[in-house]
Amino acid sequence: MLDSSPLLTIVLETPGLLDRESAMYRRLIAARLRYETQFSILEVGEVLTADSITRLSETIETKYVVFMKTSHQLSASYMTTMLEYLRARTVYLAEPVMYTGGIPNNVAATTIDDAYRYARDTDVFGVVFNTRRLRDALEAISDVDRSALYLSYRLYWSIGTVKPLATGFSVASDTKTAIGQQIAHDVTRLVPTIPAASKEVRLHLVRYVALFLRGMRAGKVTQVALANLRDVVQSYRLVELLRFVEPLQPVEASWIRWLSDPEFDSHLYKQLSDSDSYLSFSEGQPSEGSQPPLYELHFGGDTVVIEKSYRPRHLRPGYSRAASYDFYSRPITLGSTMIFFDRPLQADDNAEHLYEYFRANHGEFTEAYFALNPKSPDWERLQTKGFKLIPIFTTEFYEKFLISDLVVSSQIYNIRYRGKSFANSRFVYLQHGIQLNDMTDWILSKYFDVFVATGQLEADYLGKLAPVETLNSGLPRFEALTRTAHEPQHLLFMPTWRFNLHQVSTEQFAQSEYFRAIDAVLSDPKLLAFLEETGRTLHVKLHPNVEKRASQFGFSKNVVRTDLSYREAIASAEMVFTDYSSAVLDAAFIGTPIAYYHWDAADFFHEQPYEGRVDYRDDGLGPVFEVHSELIDHIVQEHYLLPHELFSARRERFFQGVDPQRINAKIVERMLSL
Known part of the structure; x- marks a missing residue:
């Protein structure tokens, strides 16, 4: 008789409210119809870390464990494929074909090559671990960040090659490519330096190191020792794989070259017409009296300085040998x-x-x-x-x-x-x-x-x-706006986006502060009465990421989703307001009054992959409101029509040096x- 005890535990990271309408959660629940006794779901109401995974591994009794988030996506065949594979054999780990976007219908058609291996997300999610082997490995590798556990596990057990099963799992986001990998503040090493000749593992490693370095440019400080970072780069010969890094992480590619050979500290970055730009790397404090460096970054007790410089083209390495075609050798001519x-x-x-x-x-x-x-x-x-x-x-x-x-x-x-x-x-x-x-x-x-x-x-x-x-x-569109007839016909609202809403379900989107704040404006009785009485219309230009959820908002006769282009909508606006979008500056350029509605001012930049550079209250080209009623009063009392010397002066200062003609x-x- 087959053992009917659970084979697999699904650890579901659910900080905050569990999104029971997410596609992933519904797919897991549906799988219970067939595999009720074969797997269990353990909801963990915190963000998973290496420490929490270590604690969990001591308590999980099933033979295998997999970690997921409700924002992730599963192929319809994921549970069937995994359970049938695991029942027939004992393995160290099993993994699906991994994606960062949508999962294609024909997963088997995905080419598993070097490009796939480099692009594959290397976090723990979606991979089925042998629980006992994970527990054993964690005794040695639990000091790394959670995002490096999968890599460290493979290094520890010398798992050089993994053939993905014919089913898909998607982490549903590739934002790490743009903003990098932030690791726990107390982590002192990236991965163990255990000899590994596997190119597959080294491709995963060079991506991980590149994303870590990209995250360092934002975070500035880590407890990871520079010696450990250099040891990882040199031990695994990551410089040999930089052709995969350079297209999207060129700064990090130069950085890895320097880590591999610190004596070679200056690297050609971008060819230019008269001179080329270079990146230079060094240990220690910046030189006194020199230009401020691009970055001063701290690795444990060490400091790395990154600087930019320009040099004449004839000093470019290999320039005289013409090792490759020089696209700047052709001048721009009438036939170009x-x-x-x-x-x-x-x-x-x-x-x-x-x-x-x-x-x-x-x-x-x-x-x-x-x-x-x-x-x-x-x-x-x-x-x-x-x-x-x-x-x-x-x-x-x-x-x-x-x-x-x-x-x-x-x-x-x-x-x-x-x-x-x-x-x-x-x-x-x-x-x-x-x-x-x-x-x-x-x-x-x-x-x-x-x-x-x-x-x-x-x-x-x-x-x-x-x-x-x-x-x-x-900007060229500014000149086009100045040449376009400005006949005020409507008010215009242009809210921007929130990165933390990328993968939420419709239910969670409708419960978000972002949705509630915007919808409260669109359906405000006082505003609707003002629009009706004055014959005005409020046009709403939603961010492209919100368009698929546009039906959730309360549009009406006088509050409409505009089908005008940005230029047409702004040129014919009597007043434009936003939360944080820079698009309203197009309106300010042509003298149209603007305003900002910062309902989430306290938290906005905490959840974005960037920091504010302009203080909207001190430098904004229009008033800033944080309270819904104050924004509505500004509109219905037509305060935006009043002349405002402060904002006019700021506008002149902001656009200084620009000749509209x-x-x-x-x-x-x-x-x-x-």
């Missing part, structure tokens, strides 16, 4: 191929407006193209305007990119083709938003020859990070000089 683009499915941003100006005023450049997805609703509109369109991210696009002498965009994408990237070719970044928050880590992770600023305040901030590349010109001209002059 140029590519402009905004988002793949949406134009009407800075690149479109600059391209339109460029075509009208510099028609002698005959090979200037605008890239867009043919399925975009803007494709036909731009065709009618005479744009030379090419389908973005197609073979035609990449071939044009290869022969192009200049790329101009309001977005930064990791475009690489046949040895060409923005690291070694000309790129003008027009920005989409404005740097109101401290985006230092993000900016320094990107390649650009020109970074367009929107006034002296922003230019001063950017100039500390990229003094050669910063151009204080203003020469924004496009200034950018074109700079880009043609590259």
